[in-house]
Amino acid sequence: MNYTLEQIMSVLSQVKDPETGKDIITLNAVESLKIQGNKITFKLSMNSGNPFVKSIEKASIKLLKEKISNDLEIEVQALTKIEVKKISFGRTDEGTILPGVKNILAVASGKGGVGKSTVAVNLAIALAKSGAKVGLLDADIYGPSIPKMLGAEGEHPSIKKVNGKDIIIPVEKQGIKMLSIGFFVKPEDALIWRGAMATSAIQQFIKDSDWGDLDYFIIDLPPGTGDIHLTIVQTIPVTAAVIVSTPQDVALADALRGVSMFKANKIEVPVIGFIENMSWFTPAELPNNKYYIFGKDGLKLLAEKMNIPLLGQIPIVQSIREGGDSGNPAVSSEDKIVAQAFTELAENVAEKIEERNAKLEPTKKVEIDPNAGCSTD
Numbered sequence: 418m419n420y421t422l423e424q425i426m427s428v429l430s431q432v433k434d435p436e437t438g439k440d441i442i443t444l445n446a447v448e449s450l451k452i453q454g455n456k457i458t459f460k461l462s463m464n465s466g467n468p469f470v471k472s473i474e475k476a477s478i479k480l481l482k483e484k485i486s487n488d489l490e491i492e493v494q495a496l497t498k499i500e501v502k503k504i505s506f507g508r509t510d511e512g513t514i515l516p517g518v519k520n521i522l523a524v525a526s527g528k529g530g531v532g533k534s535t536v537a538v539n540l541a542i543a544l545a546k547s548g549a550k551v552g553l554l555d556a557d558i559y560g561p562s563i564p565k566m567l568g569a570e571g572e573h574p575s576i577k578k579v580n581g582k583d584i585i586i587p588v589e590k591q592g593i594k595m596l597s598i599g600f601f602v603k604p605e606d607a608l609i610w611r612g613a614m615a616t617s618a619i620q621q622f623i624k625d626s627d628w629g630d631l632d633y634f635i636i637d638l639p640p641g642t643g644d645i646h647l648t649i650v651q652t653i654p655v656t657a658a659v660i661v662s663t664p665q666d667v668a669l670a671d672a673l674r675g676v677s678m679f680k681a682n683k684i685e686v687p688v689i690g691f692i693e694n695m696s697w698f699t700p701a702e703l704p705n706n707k708y709y710i711f712g713k714d715g716l717k718l719l720a721e722k723m724n725i726p727l728l729g730q731i732p733i734v735q736s737i738r739e740g741g742d743s744g745n746p747a748v749s750s751e752d753k754i755v756a757q758a759f760t761e762l763a764e765n766v767a768e769k770i771e772e773r774n775a776k777l778e779p780t781k782k783v784e785i786d787p788n789a790g791c792s793t794d
Contacts, residue, residue, distance in 0.1 A: 420452050420485060428484045432477050435469045441477070448496075448546075449749075456490040457481065462546065463495070470495050494753055496546075496760050504549060504632045504767070507656035507774040514623065514653055517630035518552070520770055523649065523658040523686065525679075527671025529560075529640035532694040533661040535741050536731065536762075537637040538566045539748040543763035545592035546748070549632040552587065554622055555597030556649065557639040558615040564599040567591055568744020573600055577627070585626040591746065594629070596622045616648040623652055633770075641671075642678040650684055650783040657689040657773050657780075659728060659766065664693055664715030672719065684783055689769040690728035691720045692762065698733040699754075707732075726769060729762035731755075 430442040441447055441461070450459040461477065463470045478491045507520040515521070524540070526533040534557065545551040555563040564570045567590045574596060575586045587594040598618055628634065636655075639645050649655065658679045662672035672691065679686040693716035697707040710733065720727040731737070734755050740747040748759040 420457070422450060422452065424485065425450060425452065425457060425481065428481055429477060431484075432473060432480060434463070434467070434473060436464075436467050441473060445548075446473075455486075455488060456492070458492040458494075460494045460496055494756070496756070505771060505774045506779070507770055508654045508779050515628055515631075515634065518628060518634045519632050520656040520774075521634045521636065521653055522766070522770065523636050523638055523646075523655050523679075524661060525638045525646070525658055525675050526640050526661045527642075527673070527675040528668055531640075531661055531663045531668055532731070532737075533640065534562045534566065534637050535737060535746075536661050536692055536694055537635055538563060538741070539737075539746050539759040540763055540766060541593050541595075541633075541635050542591050542746050543748045543759045544633055544635075544767065546760075547763060547767070549767075550630055551593045552628050552631045552634045553593050553595040554619075554634070554636045555595065555599065556619055556622075556636050556645055558598050558618060558645065559639065561597045561599030561602075562741075563595060563597045563637060565744065566741045566746060567593075567595065569595070570599075570744075574626075579627075583625065585622070587626060587628060591749070594631070596626060616644050619645060619648050620652055642674060646678060647783075650686060652782070654780045654782045655686045657687045657770055659690050659692055660688060661692045661694055662716050663695045663711045664709070664713065664717075665711040666715065668711075669715050669719050672716065676723065676725070686780055687773050687777060688725055689773055690726040690765070691716050692728050693717060693730045695733045696730040701735075726765075728765040728769065729758060731758050731762070 426442055429447055430440045432441050433439065434441060434444060437444065446462050448460040448462050461470070461474055463473065474493045474495050477493060481491055482489055504519055524533060524537040537553065541551050541553045553563065555561050564572070569588055569590045572588050574588050576583050577586060585596065587596045588600065636649060638649070660672050660675045662668045676688050678684070679688050695711055697709050699707055717727050732754070734747070736755055737747040747755045
């Protein structure tokens with residue numbers, strides 16, 4: 418027998434969330450609904466902390482079998498999402514620069530090759546799936562990878578005139594707004610720019626672009642520390658930073674430098690946590706086994722030593738690599754372990770940003786005096 422989406426949605430609209438009293442269709446809690454013959458799969462996305470998630474999942478399965486067919490094979494992936502209404506402002510109002518942006522999050526790494534951009538992309542999408550408004554700036558001028566990771570290669574941002582000035586309209590993909598120098602150069606071309614040209618491009622992406630209202634503006638920084646990083650903190654007040662690293666010792670040494678940069682005198686951007694990528698490898702045929710290729714808990718131990726939270730540990734999984742190459746990030750894949758890892762990471766990041774905003778003053782834009790070093794206004 419053939420079943421339609423309308424049939425399934427109609428039945429699911431009868432499933433109520435006891436916490437809100439609304440049905441799960443009205444709550445937009447049903448995502449990625451698919452029908453393949455006798456098999457129905459969908460994601461059940463509920464607010465973090467909702468105690469009825471499991472009972473809603475069971476009720477959905479029970480009602481589908483009762484109303485449609487007892488022979489149905491039903492697979493539900495229960496996810497949690499962040500309460501958007503709780504997102505606060507973590508920055509001073511700059512007026513003309515990103516006035517509608519609540520929080521600016523820098524995603525950094527001390528060295529290349531640790532999967533920083535992969536983490537930034539999946540984190541952005543996971544936050545967007547929670548209902549937040551998210552923007553993503555690819556600030557890695559010399560190695561832009563975000564257009565490919567989001568399946569946006571070949572696309573071009575549009576331009577509009579505002580008071581006689583050209584304003585860039587970010588590309589929208591996978592529920593987020595994004596800009597990258599990769600939209601303006603051919604993938605095979607090397608970008609041979611001096612530092613001033615690169616920083617000028619970044620400033621244009623920030624100042625001369627219409628980002629609109631955002632809960633989170635995520636900046637994927639280049640690896641290391643340098644001109645781009647200083648340009649960012651000079652141009653806008655960064656709410657917080659997270660540092661991505663693998664567990665191996667050589668990466669940890671560079672992660673320390675990343676923390677030191679943000680904690681430098683007068684820059685003082687709060688580092689709200691570490692993200693450990695490539696934590697372990699689990700073969701598909703041995704799902705209960707973990708192989709610590711780059712060492713075990715290296716960043717976790719460093720986090721404990723420095724009293725900086727470890728926000729998440731992301732395993733080495735083939736679907737993450739495949740998702741980045743195909744333009745379908747792993748957080749949206751059918752791999753439950755990976756999707757849950759990035760969903761939990763997004764929840765932890767959002768929680769720490771809220772905690773930072775409650776306890777600390779908004780970050781100020783940094784003023785750089787070439788003769789005297791850094792100072793805040």
